[in-house]
Amino acid sequence: MSAASPVRSGAVGDGTGATDAIDVRGLVKRYGPAQALGGIDLTVGHGEVFALLGPNGAGKTTTIEILTGARRRSAGEVLVLGVDPGRDARGWRAKIGIVPQSLGTFADLTVAEAVSHFAAFYPAPLPVAQVLDLVGLRAQRGVLCQRLSGGQLRRVDIAVGIAGDPELIFLDEPTTGLDPQARHAIWDMVRQFAARGKTIVLTTHYLDEVTALAGRAAVIAGGRVVTAGTLSELSGSTSGRATVSFTRPAALADAPLPGLPDDAVVHGTGGGGAGTRVRIETARPTEAAAPLIAWAAAAGVRELPDLRIERPTLEDVYLGLIGEAGVT
Amino acid sequence: MSNELATRQSAAPGPAARPASATAPAGPLDVPAALPGLWVATAARAKVELLSVVRNVQALVFTMLLPVLLLTVLGSIFSGSVPGTTTPFRQVFIAGVIAAGVMSVAFSGLAINLAIERDAGLVGRLAATPMVRAAYFAGKVVKVVVTALLETVVLIAVAALLFRLPLGLSAERWLTLAWVLLLGSAACALLAIAYSWLVPNGRTAAAVVTPPFLVLQFISGVFFPYNELPAWMRTLAAFFPLKWMAQGMRSVFLPDSFTVVEPAGGWEHGRIALVLGLWCVAGLALSMLTFRWRDQPR
Numbered sequence: 001m002s003a004a005s006p007v008r009s010g011a012v013g014d015g016t017g018a019t020d021a022i023d024v025r026g027l028v029k030r031y032g033p034a035q036a037l038g039g040i041d042l043t044v045g046h047g048e049v050f051a052l053l054g055p056n057g058a059g060k061t062t063t064i065e066i067l068t069g070a071r072r073r074s075a076g077e078v079l080v081l082g083v084d085p086g087r088d089a090r091g092w093r094a095k096i097g098i099v100p101q102s103l104g105t106f107a108d109l110t111v112a113e114a115v116s117h118f119a120a121f122y123p124a125p126l127p128v129a130q131v132l133d134l135v136g137l138r139a140q141r142g143v144l145c146q147r148l149s150g151g152q153l154r155r156v157d158i159a160v161g162i163a164g165d166p167e168l169i170f171l172d173e174p175t176t177g178l179d180p181q182a183r184h185a186i187w188d189m190v191r192q193f194a195a196r197g198k199t200i201v202l203t204t205h206y207l208d209e210v211t212a213l214a215g216r217a218a219v220i221a222g223g224r225v226v227t228a229g230t231l232s233e234l235s236g237s238t239s240g241r242a243t244v245s246f247t248r249p250a251a252l253a254d255a256p257l258p259g260l261p262d263d264a265v266v267h268g269t270g271g272g273g274a275g276t277r278v279r280i281e282t283a284r285p286t287e288a289a290a291p292l293i294a295w296a297a298a299a300g301v302r303e304l305p306d307l308r309i310e311r312p313t314l315e316d317v318y319l320g321l322i323g324e325a326g327v328t
Numbered sequence: 329m330s331n332e333l334a335t336r337q338s339a340a341p342g343p344a345a346r347p348a349s350a351t352a353p354a355g356p357l358d359v360p361a362a363l364p365g366l367w368v369a370t371a372a373r374a375k376v377e378l379l380s381v382v383r384n385v386q387a388l389v390f391t392m393l394l395p396v397l398l399l400t401v402l403g404s405i406f407s408g409s410v411p412g413t414t415t416p417f418r419q420v421f422i423a424g425v426i427a428a429g430v431m432s433v434a435f436s437g438l439a440i441n442l443a444i445e446r447d448a449g450l451v452g453r454l455a456a457t458p459m460v461r462a463a464y465f466a467g468k469v470v471k472v473v474v475t476a477l478l479e480t481v482v483l484i485a486v487a488a489l490l491f492r493l494p495l496g497l498s499a500e501r502w503l504t505l506a507w508v509l510l511l512g513s514a515a516c517a518l519l520a521i522a523y524s525w526l527v528p529n530g531r532t533a534a535a536v537v538t539p540p541f542l543v544l545q546f547i548s549g550v551f552f553p554y555n556e557l558p559a560w561m562r563t564l565a566a567f568f569p570l571k572w573m574a575q576g577m578r579s580v581f582l583p584d585s586f587t588v589v590e591p592a593g594g595w596e597h598g599r600i601a602l603v604l605g606l607w608c609v610a611g612l613a614l615s616m617l618t619f620r621w622r623d624q625p626r
Contacts, residue, residue: 070452070622094363094458105448108380120372121459123362144383164457 021046021199027076036062038223049194051214052203059223060203064172068098097166101173104157112141115159122164135159151182171202207315226321235314242285247305250274258295261287285309366460373467395429403491415586422487423577424550429483430476434516436537442524443533455621469517476513501580508576511604515569518611525618544570555589569607572600
């Protein structure tokens, strides 16, 4: 470790001060006449696990490639660890770990050789043994990469990406194409990095991955951020509407519904028939449930059959957003 | 003054007491002192390149096979002496094939290898690290020089066994072989890295790389004696490394009396070294300027 760090820590403008880890304003990428990114805004704080969620072709990888300096942007302002990635400075690259979407090919090297090879380029790399423990490949350290399974190769990719002990780690679709066990192993790994205080940006088209790992997420579709926020903000407040539903019992087969909150929309049968399902959509589900219960009790029904109050899941919200953005 | 400083230092706690001059505040783009430099990175790259040679014996054998086959088949066809000399024609051809064998490994082999590594994403991955980028080229040159040396040893052995190529050479001639081999393979390797700018991907690499190499072999005195070629062809060939490598190899394996039919009237060692050296410099400069590390169109 550098002896300079205790003195430097107080210095202003070392690129890792109070600013956000990532700050993106109006990012545009055009390929000729085609526009891949139509003005992306993002902020990621230090130590956050942030997910870019979206369908294939949404612009996730293009965004990551611009943030990591692999691709030039057409317009907009981008700061990653306080530095414009377009400058591609060597000292800046040392603080960033990248795990690209495509599987690496280190066919002629053993797992340990591949990791120590990449570690050699960094000023303060992690010990190879520690990296191998982090990715769970200690037992395979002497195995040639060409003999590994897909899940193991993905871990080698990650090992190579973190060998330099970066502050900020980009994972582009880390688990696409892996079996459930391998996916969970990689999730555990991401949680360990997060526990070490690293900032992590991952792209995915799996909602369970976002739920399992990320504190905040942005949904990207058609080259734009459709929505961004914490997971509860995404699943709860986007539409903010819940559904109260029950099945009409015989005693209330044809009874008109009681007074409901003004925003309530009744789906299905407001009118009648025993056994039919009534669905009431409202932003104030408790206010809707109370009169329903009183209404049932007045008719001698103490238990409304199959009464439910449901909020939209992240998946419902996501599919709704993707649909609105006109992406199929 | 120095005493005063020492007192203050010992009074202050911990590492923060270091003189500020040793740890000048760094701006966001300043490269920290500990960032590994060209030599460390080159050593790391060279190790990996050589491991890949050792672990791909099959690929190595096939790379070497074509020049060996060429030597065996054509060496069996050619006979007689070069007009105006007592030198067997076969010996001239052997010197040419050794030069072409070096270029085959250093130029064609490397240009294709680069395209494959770019396709596989390795180039982009290395570019994402703080590696000094010239280290990638340096590692390739190390690999190519070693492979070209192996190729040369095999070709000389085959020529000695099958065609009685005389190997009782003077120390001076072995030395000439060493520097022509080193400079020639380095020049061709750097030329290959620069040329890889024209190679779109691994699938088309062989098709893009083979034609210029084939043409150079015909006009540089590999298949046909250089002195029998039309003047304009000789002039064209003189711009490229292969002609000079073949001439250098002739100066190693042919008697000095052969220079009577050399168009220059001598071996021109100084000029060979100059042209090959210039190609190294130009190849490196072009590579640094044009090599596609990242941001390549899909």
